[in-house]
Amino acid sequence: MTGNLIDINNVSKYYGTSAALKDVSFKVGQGEILAIAGPSGSGKTTLLNMISGLSKPTTGSISISSQDIGKLKPGKDLANLVGMIDQQYSIIPELNVINNVLAGNLGNWSLFKSLLSLIYPLERGKVFAILKDLGIEDKINNKAAHLSGGEQQRVSIARLLVQNPMVVLADEPVSSLDPARAEDIMQLIRSKLVNTNRSVIITLHNTRLIQEYCSRLIGIKEHSIVFDVSANEINESMLKELYK
Ligand SMILES: Nc1ncnc2c1ncn2[C@@H]1O[C@H](COP(=O)(O)OP(=O)(O)OP(=O)(O)O)[C@@H](O)[C@H]1O
Ligand SMILES: [Mg+2]
Structure with missing residues (x-):
């Protein structure tokens, strides 16, 4: 670990008068x-939505690499700092694989759509190399809708590798998957997305997967942090108590 990349400082989020998150602080290296x-x-x-810049804290601040996420508008600057894998691995089914992956170059969808006609072969070599590393280079011209679920997940990881943000967020990336695919995606996240310059934050419920793939666990209950431990300190009773 070479230093803290994410600094979450007394963050609360209220919807009207009801709290969704209360006074949360932590740093991630x-x-x-x-x-x-x-x-x-x-x-x-x-x-996660606040760390991604999608929504703003009601009070408190979040910075990535010393830049206040709450002050950045969607676009290149934000995309260089943080990227997200969502539960649906949101690929665009009607586009082919290369265009789905190249979408990682662009800060937002309207820009993406407007530039679509320009981006066809520009970074084909780069995309090919990334897809090859993920074992799906033969699908580069295929329509994304025709890929298997596992291949679609690889495309969404390839897109994130093109975006190359400093922080990767994944909201329940394995909760809709069978155990073999859950293992596969966790291995991909660890082997392709984690590096010494980047931080990854994943919401996960499975104790074994947390112990195997994560370095640290934060437990949240009733909108506040109840523990913050390294992976080797986790035991079943902590998680049982958390979900009680
Ligand atoms: N846009 C919104 N407007 C009003 N309330 C919201 C909004 N988004 C979230 N909430 C509320 O904030 C609280 C936290 O929601 P959140 O989606 O963060 O929970 P979660 O921990 O991700 O749950 P799950 O495990 O079911 O995904 C909930 O009480 C939810 O109803
Ligand atoms: Mg959720």
């Missing part, structure tokens, strides 16, 4: 894979 766990409604997605 480069090279860390941080798991966030907690019961439904505890505030996990709310937290």
